[in-house]
Amino acid sequence: MEPYKILIAEDDRNIRAGVADALELEGYIPVEAPDGGAALRLYHEHHPDLLLLDIMMPGLSGYDVCRRVRQDDPLIPVIMLTAKGEEFDKVLGLELGADDYVTKPFGLRELAARIAAQLRRRQSEKEKASLPPAAPDRFGFGRWEIERCRLRAVRGDESTGLTLREIALLELFAAHPGEALSRDRIMKEVWGASFQSSRTLDQHLVALRRKLEPPRLIETVYGIGYRYAAE
Structure with missing residues (x-):
């Protein structure tokens, strides 16, 4: 099997070189981009397996690169690198x-673990895609109809786009209406791993709530996790 190729888009040369060296030691092939424009060019040239995108870069930001890459490939794993603490940026x-984010300064071991988890998740999705479909293309969530193949939620004349990770979250909640699901269980079933220090799950649910509510569909169960408040 060919080594995984990781595109690192980071304008800080020291951070970029440090990450590249660490990933090379892990057996990956790093591809370095100093800005957003170079990241897009190298993405099309090298066809990487995963993207590490710094948010604040000269020219095109990490947001811009993520948006354009998603138009070309909705499945490639994307991890955002951010020095900002504002919740809005992450959402x-x-x-x-984006599939995940890591806040600077970050540990290289944690970053390597996040990368490995995303690559395992992507490989699992490829294997599932090769199998016959095991579930109908649509399922209900509140007053919304979730369409897997079209990556969207529909309610009457309204529609909103969804990511694959968001659909996986909705599917898990829909399969357990009214049940309080722990954060650890959700992370393991949807991400395939549990990062106790990560707010990735919370940020995904903030994004889902912005798209699908009101009324409130996903309730916070303090001290446990979340619950689908099925109508």
């Missing part, structure tokens, strides 16, 4: 299709 990145 926006996830709404544009």
